[in-house]
Amino acid sequence: MAAVPRPSRHHEPAAPVTDPDKENQGTVSTVKSGTKLDALAEVLEKKYNIEGCNTADIIYARQENDAAQAKIAAQEAELVELKRRIASMAGVSEPVHDNRPKTPAEGPIDDEEGPDAALARENAELKRQLAEMRAGAGAGGNGVPKGPAEGSIARPPGSAGTNFNIRDSMGLGRTVKDGEQYRAILRNMRDLTLQAGINWESPWAQIPSEQKAKLFAVERERHPILKRFHNDWATEEIVKQYIKNRRNNAYRHNWLEVPEKYKYLKSNAAQRDPSGPRGRQNKVAKVKVAAAKHSQQQKKPQASKQKSSATSGKVSSKKKAKGKGRAVVPSDDEDVEMPEVSAGEDDSD
Known part of the structure; x- marks a missing residue:
């Protein structure tokens, strides 16, 4: 009778159990229904010899971790945007250094606080600084410092094209x-305006501030002379002029519908003389015409007074002559004076 082999005391080592979070990364977060969750739980139980309750805990922990990471990413984006806005309001052209707390992959963080709370605290601090800068911006309320930095050129008062010339x-x-x-700045500005995705069909006030900030930053790099102007006012005025001219050209050719509040301008333009002066020349011409009319109105009373005084003098001299007798005044003088008297009366009428 053959001997039954005895089982060996040395068992083969079992395969090491790896971290289910890492091995199943990207798959657990896709579990959205109870059916998929149960199927995945059975697979994990057989593979790692764990109980079902622990499997569910692992899955839910993974889902919570994904949600926390998404929230941290959103807060980081908000933090960078706040820093950029504060830097642009302060007139800083250099990029803002990222001083945010390091995430677990970048460096240690206090376990009691965590990255979520740290980012929330820093966001709150930046919002407070932004509110203080807006409060101290002055009566303008534009969120900009009161005055330009030393060495920069301030924006002239008024509006471009009416009160000051941009180039000068x-x-x-x-x-x-x-x-x-x-x-060269104008040509490059037109190209970058379109590349930045700025909608020229909208007024400048409706353009998002993020697009404006990107355009200003790129223009400062392309043309260093634009760094001289406080709060990028030169770049802003050039872009405003470009999109306004392009929008008006579209209105003129009926490529773009005129807003309701500006439709009255079209009716006014239809009544205007096309051969007459336009814009500032039209205003100057109107002023000259009004001044000429005013001067004529002032001259008319003076001329009528002079004529009336001359007429009254001639009539009185005639009466005196008639009282003295016909022999005193020759008939030729009467023939000369009478037409003048009648002419004066006709003019006065």
């Missing part, structure tokens, strides 16, 4: 080289 205010209107540089 930038100091690029003196030489031929200045003119070439200004035209």
Whole structure:
């Protein structure tokens, strides 16, 4: 009778149990229904020899971790945006350094606080600083400092094109080289405006501040001279002028519908004389015409007074002559004076 082999005392080592979170990364977070959750729980139980309750805990922990990571990413994006806005309000052209607390993959964080609470605290602090800067911005309420930094050029008062000339205010209107540089800025500004995705069909006030900030930053790099102007006012005025001209051209060719509040301008334009002066020349012409009419009205009373005084003098002299007798005044003089008297009466009428 053959001997039955005895089982060996040395069992093969079992396969090491790996971290189910890492091995099943990207699959647990996709569990959305109870059926998938139960199926995954059975697979994990057989593979790692664990109980079902622990499997569910692992899955739920994974889902909570994914939600926490998404929240942290959103807060990080908000933090970067707040820093950018504060830097742009302070007139800083250099990029803002990222001083946010390090995430677990980048460095240690206090276990009691955690990355979520740290980012929330820093966001609250940046919001407080932003509110203080807006409160101290002055009566304008534009969220900008009261005055320009030392060495920068402040924006002239009024509106561009009416109260000041953009090119002259930038100091690029003196030489031929200045003119070439200004035209180069205009050409590059038009291209970058379209590349930045700025909707020229909308007014400047409706353009998102994020698009404006990106455009200003790129323009400062392309043309360092634009760094001189406080709060990027030169770049802003050039872009505003470009999108306004393009929008007006679209209105004129009926490529774009005129807003309801501006439709009365079209009726006014239809009544305007096309051969007459336009814009500022029209205003100057109207002022000259009004001044000429005023001067004529002032001259008419003086002329009528002079004529009436001359007429009354001639009539009185005639009466005196008639009282003295016909022989005193020759008949030729009467024939000369009478037409003048009648002419004066006709003019007065």
